[in-house]
Amino acid sequence: FTTTSGRVGVTTNARRLERAAAASTPSSVRGKRRITPTAVSAQPTEKAVDAGKDTTDPLLLRAARGEKVERVPVWMMRQAGRHIKEYRDLVQKHPTFRERSETPELSTEISLQPWRNYKTDGVILFSDILTPLPGMGIDFTIEEKAGPKIPPMRTWDSMKKMHPIDPEKACPFVGQTLNELRGVVGNEATVLGFVGCPYTLATYMVEGKTSKEYLEIKKMAFLEPKLLHAMLKSLADSIGDYANYQVDSGAQVIQVFDSWAGHLSPKDYDTFAAPYQRMVIEKIKAVHPEVPVIIYINKSGALLERMATSGVDIVSLDWTVTVPEARKRIGDDIGIQGNLDPAILHGDHATIKERTEEILRDGGGRNHVMNLGHGIDAGTPEDNAAFFIDTVKNFRF
């Protein structure tokens, strides 16, 4: 694949768009594009599509397209949620995660909290990677302490209840929230949608909960690979449709999380994770070639080259590699997101500033979106999160 070419900015973007256009059938597919009722007022999406490079578009969106920008944009993974006191107060009144994430008024308010408090360049939908599962016939609950719970699916019989998603029917609250967010933030920030990739979703379905060793899904991979492949394929089809529904409803960038794929050996990653990531990404690019896609995997230091060839526009780094190391390995043409260790936000301001600016200098201000290397820790002082965002916004080369 491509290595350092020295071509940056608009040229890179033009090439990306060419590649994306070649991989799709724009007019016929767009003609059939599903415009949902909630998407009707989301006009800016259409404008961005048609205008291509539009300087009135928000900073993060332009940077994610590979355009030259006036400063590096910044947001934080898992920024909406538990590290914010306003959110924890809201949890008292609305105790279940599903209520908070499936009621548009609540999820809109929670999505906006970090934007109002810190003026982040990105506003991410408050939801979860598991949110679309009931729409595929798989129910889940989230226990505040223990996390997600799903009746484990380990047999062909358990697969019988799985069916393709109809996102508009299954998750209208997601469409409404995204549409509302676009209306509120206008061009002042970029609205991000997100999905979980099939392998990571399957870890929750097969294990039934969060896991450390992933032994049940690995047993399935080695004892009943056909069953796991059937599950992953079914997930990929639905998740691709669900991601497109988010874009139709107003999401301007999509981040795909394959958080736990870093636990696989290279051979198993290539067998059980990569092909299904690609199916999701191709499904998005076939309908929305202009929408930047970001991929995140935890403990992904060994996987950078594989992530860069998944069809995405941006590789989100965890903190186990430096930006220059990543650049050497994946070239200058692809975007990089990250990669401050979230634990550094527990440090003092001098340390936060030093480590943040080091990454910004390493990123060179091109094809770079500043972020953490994983989600913000729940115990992070809000003042430190604010200081991190300000540090990035005040930095100049």
Ligand SMILES: Cc1c2[nH]c(c1CCC(=O)O)Cc1[nH]c(c(CCC(=O)O)c1C)Cc1[nH]c(c(CCC(=O)O)c1C)Cc1[nH]c(c(C)c1CCC(=O)O)C2
């Ligand atoms: C705790 C948990 C949930 N769901 C999940 C967990 C992790 C459990 C584990 O370690 O195995 C699974 C999950 N959810 C999300 C991911 C991918 C990101 C990652 O690697 O952390 C993963 C792996 C995205 C998310 N999950 C959530 C968002 C919200 C948007 C954001 O702020 O980024 C995203 C992108 C929100 C979420 N999701 C959940 C809660 C209770 C909350 C809100 C409170 C909070 O934890 O901040 C349930």
